Amino acid sequence: MLRKTPMDRRAFLTALAATSLATLTPEAVLAASAAANPAWAPAVGDIEADLAPRSLKLVHGKAPRGLAGTLYRNGPAKFRRGAGPNATHWFDGDGLVRAFRIRDGRAGLAGRFVDTFKRRQDEQFGAMVGAGFASTARPGATVRSADDSNAANTALLAIGGELLALWEQGSPYAMDPDTLATKGPKTYRPDLAHMPFLAHPRIEPNGRVWNLGVAGKAALVWTLNADGRLEKAQMIALPRASYIHDFTATARHLVIVLQPWVQDKAVMPFVDSMSWRPEMGTQVLVVDKDDLTRRRLFDLPPFFVFHLGDAWEEADGTIRFDACIEQDAGFATIGARELIALKTPKMATTALAMITLGADGKGRLETTPLRAEFPRADARFAGSGRSRTIVNTIGGGPGKPFLQGVAVSDWRTGKADVFDFGPDHCAEEMLFVPRPGSGRELDGWLVGTSLNLKARATELHVFDAGHVADGPVCSWRSDVALPVGFHGAWI
Numbered sequence: 001m002l003r004k005t006p007m008d009r010r011a012f013l014t015a016l017a018a019t020s021l022a023t024l025t026p027e028a029v030l031a032a033s034a035a036a037n038p039a040w041a042p043a044v045g046d047i048e049a050d051l052a053p054r055s056l057k058l059v060h061g062k063a064p065r066g067l068a069g070t071l072y073r074n075g076p077a078k079f080r081r082g083a084g085p086n087a088t089h090w091f092d093g094d095g096l097v098r099a100f101r102i103r104d105g106r107a108g109l110a111g112r113f114v115d116t117f118k119r120r121q122d123e124q125f126g127a128m129v130g131a132g133f134a135s136t137a138r139p140g141a142t143v144r145s146a147d148d149s150n151a152a153n154t155a156l157l158a159i160g161g162e163l164l165a166l167w168e169q170g171s172p173y174a175m176d177p178d179t180l181a182t183k184g185p186k187t188y189r190p191d192l193a194h195m196p197f198l199a200h201p202r203i204e205p206n207g208r209v210w211n212l213g214v215a216g217k218a219a220l221v222w223t224l225n226a227d228g229r230l231e232k233a234q235m236i237a238l239p240r241a242s243y244i245h246d247f248t249a250t251a252r253h254l255v256i257v258l259q260p261w262v263q264d265k266a267v268m269p270f271v272d273s274m275s276w277r278p279e280m281g282t283q284v285l286v287v288d289k290d291d292l293t294r295r296r297l298f299d300l301p302p303f304f305v306f307h308l309g310d311a312w313e314e315a316d317g318t319i320r321f322d323a324c325i326e327q328d329a330g331f332a333t334i335g336a337r338e339l340i341a342l343k344t345p346k347m348a349t350t351a352l353a354m355i356t357l358g359a360d361g362k363g364r365l366e367t368t369p370l371r372a373e374f375p376r377a378d379a380r381f382a383g384s385g386r387s388r389t390i391v392n393t394i395g396g397g398p399g400k401p402f403l404q405g406v407a408v409s410d411w412r413t414g415k416a417d418v419f420d421f422g423p424d425h426c427a428e429e430m431l432f433v434p435r436p437g438s439g440r441e442l443d444g445w446l447v448g449t450s451l452n453l454k455a456r457a458t459e460l461h462v463f464d465a466g467h468v469a470d471g472p473v474c475s476w477r478s479d480v481a482l483p484v485g486f487h488g489a490w491i
């Protein structure tokens, strides 16, 4: 068992500032990239203003009876301003929250940028001046806390009557789910202002939320109740300063994957402070939710990871979860910069893998041939046994660096139920929506979007989750091509 190392708030914030905000250095100039606009350029294009509510046109099928609600999605949608400087990395654009509302067989769309301090400041300067994942603050930019760099562009958490736009190194930004008006950064307690809050909280079926905020070798463990109020905020020490975008959880344990992309330099921007160190292997830290000092550590081969699936625990204590793994950190460091520069990027081949943490203390990694990113599952089974994982799949080569299909992979059979939108589409994350009255795993619909490059329009699709290969049950088309986003929430 590892010893818990106490770390006070001042030391934690100092560590955070040192890694993300402090130094002002010139950055590499963007290549004159627009010369050869690839066909996929709209996937990382700029949206100039909020999207007024509009109807979507039904282009295929018929909306299933019983499906009603709103798919909210977040993602960067403004990267370039005037003569620049501009964002130089996919993760540094302004967060645009999109609401796809489905009612009475019809669908509509509205979108508003999260009204962050960063966006206001950049607008004032007519350039991107704040710090970011791969950006250094410019002279004259205000840098008081991580929230001055907060792009609120990664994911959404619907809780307590609010929609929280999530980033990674700063506070959630609260929004009104009806109007998409920004209320402002969320402070759960005065001493927790500006603390990091990951974009991937884990939600128990009873509504309790667990999340991490990470700075170097320390993590703040957030617990919110189902109403969105703070239950606890506890600091834990981590064995190494890995990049942590996501973690997972069983009903009883937090499961924290510590990949060998580690922060070992105090340089700016943040992404340049990390080094790929495969010789360190990957570690997985398992922490008891009821007593964060009770911990176990597992060893795995080296891999890079952004996203994990929900974990579960078997009767003998064996923990299992899936992960979308890459060979190295090349996409995070280089590929996502080349993407914004509209160059053929260094693309990762992301594969679905199953990780087993045995009751005997041994870790095991089994990689499948299924290309996969943006894993989701039936949220009613979060933390308990499940067999299926929803992912984007197919494509993602240098010619078009975005996936174009949807799959439901079944761990029991080893088979995947796959649909390919074709090379004209950039598929986005699909969320599961249960059929009313059903409690069976994945009995319901997948709801998600794609960017149709040929039609130059974002589309909204509904699949029967049990028959993905049959294609969408219905599809609507908007009148706007939105850049490819990251994560969403269904209400």
Ligand SMILES: [Fe+2]
Pocket: 154, 199, 200, 245, 246, 306, 307, 486, 487
């Ligand atoms: Fe993510």
